[in-house]
Amino acid sequence: MNFTNKYANSEGVKIHYLDSDIDDNLLTPLVYIPGALNFAEQSIEILQEFKSRRCLSLSLRGRGKSDAPNSGYSFEHHVKDIETVINDSKVKNRFCLMAYSMGVPYAIKFASTSPGIKGLIICDYPAKYPSIPKSWSERVLSRSFISKERKHVVEGIQQESKSIELYRDLNRIQVPVLVIKGGTQESLLSEVETEKLKSNLPDVVTKELNESGHELWEPSKERFIQLINEFLVRLDDSS
Numbered sequence: 001m002n003f004t005n006k007y008a009n010s011e012g013v014k015i016h017y018l019d020s021d022i023d024d025n026l027l028t029p030l031v032y033i034p035g036a037l038n039f040a041e042q043s044i045e046i047l048q049e050f051k052s053r054r055c056l057s058l059s060l061r062g063r064g065k066s067d068a069p070n071s072g073y074s075f076e077h078h079v080k081d082i083e084t085v086i087n088d089s090k091v092k093n094r095f096c097l098m099a100y101s102m103g104v105p106y107a108i109k110f111a112s113t114s115p116g117i118k119g120l121i122i123c124d125y126p127a128k129y130p131s132i133p134k135s136w137s138e139r140v141l142s143r144s145f146i147s148k149e150r151k152h153v154v155e156g157i158q159q160e161s162k163s164i165e166l167y168r169d170l171n172r173i174q175v176p177v178l179v180i181k182g183g184t185q186e187s188l189l190s191e192v193e194t195e196k197l198k199s200n201l202p203d204v205v206t207k208e209l210n211e212s213g214h215e216l217w218e219p220s221k222e223r224f225i226q227l228i229n230e231f232l233v234r235l236d237d238s239s
Contacts, residue, residue, distance in 0.1 A: 015085055
């Protein structure tokens with residue numbers, strides 16, 4: 001699968017995304033939202049497993065090849081980035097949104113107001129956005145993978161964060177939802193939060209990968225891909 005680099009304009013901020021540009025009206029397109037500081041290219045290995053369908057993956061503001069403005073890293077700004085990419089890509093109206101880790105609350109909010117979404121995949125994160133402690137940004141910045149030029153991005157995400165619960169938004173999502181969680185202590189989706197997802201989503205299936213932590217593709221990428229593929233085929237068949 002070959003990806004094309006594309007850019008969408010999110011109120012003056014360029015948002016980079018990868019697009020496989022496959023045109024097949026019979027298969028549901030898959031749009032991927034990465035975790036907290038992840039970026040589009042990191043999803044390529046996973047998305048290659050779905051090369052028969054159109055796949056998109058984006059880098060939220062401040063990540064990867066996207067612009068990194070001095071401010072504007074609130075929850076609402078990130079949701080706007082998703083909306084901008086969906087509109088720019090002209091992805092068919094019946095797509096599946098898949099989100100991992102802290103990308104999940106952004107995706108839930110977007111999905112709750114998007115009439116075009118056909119399905120949602122939630123990967124190991126609850127339906128709430130955290131008020132991120134300063135210790136998080138200090139810990140992240142102590143690692144070498146964050147460049148000095150992007151220090152303000154980490155600080156902005158932390159400083160502009162606020163606690164937001166999204167349980168009411170779940171009720172508005174009337175399409176099929178797949179929840180995948182890890183089964184070890186490293187999972188970020190607790191049993192309590194899983195039950196809240198199940199009780200507030202009208203059409204939901206939950207799957208637990210017993211040997212996985214937060215990185216659901218370890219130790220068995222094959223099982224993780226299988227769960228996603230089965231769900232996508234279900235969406236295909238409902239067209």
